[in-house]
Amino acid sequence: MTDQKQQALVSLGLVLDTTEASLASLVNPAENPTQLSLDLSLLHKDFISILSFIYTSTTKLSLVLKSSSPSYKAALEPLKELSDRIASLPHCLRLIQTDHGKTLAAEATAIAKDVLQSARALFQILITIHSPQSASHHNAGDDYLIITGAVHEIVEKARSKDGFSKDNLAAVIKVWKCNQESLDDGKNEVQETLDSTEDQDDFDNGWDELGFTPGLKPSATEMERIKKIHAIARLSTLFHQRILQDVLKPLSSSLPLPSETNRILDNLAHASSDFLACSDNFVSTMYLPQVAVNMGLELDSYQRQLTHLQESMDPLILDTPSEPQLQGLQPSRTSKTPEHYAKLRKWCTACINQVNKNIHELARELKEAETPIG
Structure with missing residues (x-):
């Protein structure tokens, strides 16, 4: 050598x-x-x-x-x-x-x-x-x-242009977009399951590809549960998307961002990721054979994380955009009026109420199920 x-x-x-x-x-x-x-x-x-x-x-x-x-x-x-x-x-x-x-x-x-x-x-x-x-x-x-x-x-x-984020706000938006795509995938997965039942003559086709045990067909009760899961996932995903479009994207930042502003943004990103994890677990309970107890546990966790997501978002929906929580963040001209935030808060409340209604209905049915369906 x-x-x-x-x-x-x-x-x-x-x-x-x-x-x-x-x-x-x-x-x-x-x-x-x-x-x-x-x-x-x-x-x-x-x-x-x-x-x-x-x-x-x-x-x-x-x-x-x-x-x-x-x-x-x-x-x-x-x-x-x-x-x-x-x-x-x-x-x-x-x-x-x-x-x-x-x-x-x-x-x-x-x-x-x-x-x-x-x-x-x-x-x-x-x-x-x-x-x-x-x-x-x-x-x-x-x-x-x-x-x-x-x-x-x-x-x-x-x-690249969409590479390393310029600041914490951009990083949170990037996390949110990624989580939104995954939530959409989960919602679409439930939708595909429902769509596959429309042609009863071909009821068996494709069930194994969707994760169901080959040869098993959902009962009427199980199909109603899947419909409830779809309604919950669809509305929750829409809520998550609305936060991205009407809360996060209209904001611009002035550096340096105060530590309290970064804390609020970080909490929001964590809440989104935690909610995605719970959503994935909850959606997976639709697969056969369904176990009512497991579905109920995941439903409880899903609702808790959805509430946490809403609470994490609240500091960014303000009647006065100049409140201390928003130091370093400026809403766009089209979204900085009190009327915009009032309408947005009203929509979010109505959406969450509708999600909770479906959650309560599914929870009640699951509690009435004495034994796992299999």
Whole structure:
């Protein structure tokens, strides 16, 4: 083994250790984050800059360490750059985590974790390819190029227009949109189940694909439950969508957002994600054989999370948009009037009341069921 090759392998081992350490710090962040507070726009720029350096350096590294004709001396510079940038990534994240919102910090952490995991895989395969013990490095073929492409894809997505959110409000809206899509999927799943019963001659067709045990058909009671689940899911999903369209999207932010505003936004994002989890569990109880007890338990959890979602939204539906809870957030011209918020609150109350009516009717039927239906 040449000295240059040995030096390159040592450097690969060191950058791999640095990557492992950075990943560990993301999984187990410091209990006392830094008290230093910096402008979010600068931190956003620094974060993207670090990712861009990692993008460029992994490209250089893959080119100079190609298995067919490696240049070990040329690999030292990108390896040094990678080591420095990867080591600086956790510090940048800690500054974002300090007082710029938990939802934004979670998004940044997820991006960093994806990049570091892909970079780690790249370093590992390059060590394997160029190790003296590797007698079949050519068999690794283009695997390292595929992994390099994965790093590129993550960074390009983060740098795109819809990539890393500019602030906590944008991060919350992104979470909300993602959850909305999943809620729509759940509602559509129930709708497809109902639609499949319209042609009684083909009643068996497709039930196994929808998750039902082949050969089982819903009884009249079970079909009524599925109809109630659909009504509940449809109205609740509409409520969730209305919050996105008429509460969150019309808002714009002025940095820095006060900690109380970030707390309200973070609570809203958590409430949305918790509600989605309960919704998925609740919808799954329609599958045969239905168990009334399990459906009742999931229904109770669903209603609690829906109430929590409504309570988390309330601080953002104000009669006076300049109230303290909204410091740093400005409603659009079309939605900042008291009349807009009064109509919105009235609609939300009516929607939730209708959901609760269906929930109470289903709960009453389930309590009357003495034994699981199967």
